[in-house]
Amino acid sequence: MRKILLIGTGGTIACGHSEDGLKPLLTPEQLLSYVQDSKEFCETDTIQLMNLDSTNIEPKHWLAMAACIEAHYDEYDGFVICHGTDTMAFTAAALSYLIQHSPKPIVITGAQHPIDLEDTDARVNLMDSLRFAANEKAHDVCVVFDGKIIAGTRAKKEHSKSYNAFASVNYPYLGMISDGRVLLYFEEPKEMGPVQFYHDMTASVGLVKLVPSMPADILDYVAGRCDAVIIEAFGVGGLPVYEHGSFFDVVHKWTREGKVFVMATQVAREGSNLAVYEVGKKVKEEAGVMEAYDMTLEAVLTKLMWILPQTKDAGQVKRLLGQCINRDILWTRK
Numbered sequence: 001m002r003k004i005l006l007i008g009t010g011g012t013i014a015c016g017h018s019e020d021g022l023k024p025l026l027t028p029e030q031l032l033s034y035v036q037d038s039k040e041f042c043e044t045d046t047i048q049l050m051n052l053d054s055t056n057i058e059p060k061h062w063l064a065m066a067a068c069i070e071a072h073y074d075e076y077d078g079f080v081i082c083h084g085t086d087t088m089a090f091t092a093a094a095l096s097y098l099i100q101h102s103p104k105p106i107v108i109t110g111a112q113h114p115i116d117l118e119d120t121d122a123r124v125n126l127m128d129s130l131r132f133a134a135n136e137k138a139h140d141v142c143v144v145f146d147g148k149i150i151a152g153t154r155a156k157k158e159h160s161k162s163y164n165a166f167a168s169v170n171y172p173y174l175g176m177i178s179d180g181r182v183l184l185y186f187e188e189p190k191e192m193g194p195v196q197f198y199h200d201m202t203a204s205v206g207l208v209k210l211v212p213s214m215p216a217d218i219l220d221y222v223a224g225r226c227d228a229v230i231i232e233a234f235g236v237g238g239l240p241v242y243e244h245g246s247f248f249d250v251v252h253k254w255t256r257e258g259k260v261f262v263m264a265t266q267v268a269r270e271g272s273n274l275a276v277y278e279v280g281k282k283v284k285e286e287a288g289v290m291e292a293y294d295m296t297l298e299a300v301l302t303k304l305m306w307i308l309p310q311t312k313d314a315g316q317v318k319r320l321l322g323q324c325i326n327r328d329i330l331w332t333r334k
């Protein structure tokens with residue numbers, strides 16, 4: 001019988017009603033009591049790490065989740081983390097960087113409705129996640145939600161209310177779980193591991209989303225407070241040069257001072273390519289701005305949070321940012 005550790009962190013799946021609105025109250029032991037049939041294929045222990053609405057999740061919580069898995073890694077065949085959906089994609093990406101080459105699966109799930117309601121997706125999602133975590137072919141960090149299996153670096157919350165909340169962005173789904181069967185779309189690698197845990201993450205990464213006519217000096221505030229800034233630009237990427245202020249000049253000033261700037265796009269799919277337009281080419285070649293390419297925003301943000309405690313050297317940051325980890329980037333692959 002496969003042994004699974006169920007880790008409770010909060011989210012709607014664990015919510016009960018309070019005078020102030022829904023808030024996480026249930027323990028992972030209580031969550032487990034709703035999926036008794038899982039006893040047919042796995043033995044599950046539980047641990048409560050926190051009980052938070054995932055709006056409140058920060059890098060210190062990702063480090064606590066990774067540390068918990070590291071402490072219990074040898075005792076279990078797989079891990080399931082119950083988590084709120086709002087920042088689940090950030091957590092899945094962050095854990096993909098903190099726990100690499102894991103031959104054992106780390107499955108993140110949650111729900112749009114609390115588990116104790118009659119009309120809920122919680123019981124199916126939890127049952128599917130336990131089933132996948134107990135599957136011999138499962139490995140690495142992934143999200144299981146609404147029957148879909150998504151690489152941890154590719155998940156994005158695309159619906160705020162519907163059960164099909166998560167999509168896999170710029171990458172195929174890894175598989176599906178249908179009528180209690182795990183169907184994998186990929187051949188699994190023959191050799192995996194050894195697992196590698198990391199123990200540091202910085203919160204010093206900011207994000208600026210461009211809107212037409214935004215004042216360029218907004219960047220000064222963010223760059224002054226953070227080691228790295230992601231700019232979510234329009235289309236395949238570029239920086240405006242307005243009569244009232246040049247984003248290019250502000251970014252160039254900060255990259256010369258050693259700040260890391262990464263260009264991402266606010267377009268939902270297909271990613272950046274600064275080499276195409278005049279507004280982007282110079283930004284890359286002269287101002288030294290790096291690119292997210294096909295990485296999701298959640299991946300590029302948490303990847304920078306993982307890289308910066310290791311190095312602030314621009315060349316090294318660029319090299320690590322372009323390195324494929326848990327399927328996060330295809331563009332730089334040879």
Ligand SMILES: NC(=O)C[C@H](N)C(=O)O
Nearest residue numbers: 011012053054084085086
């Ligand atoms: N569906 C959910 O889990 C939403 C909740 N606010 C959370 O992210 O914790």
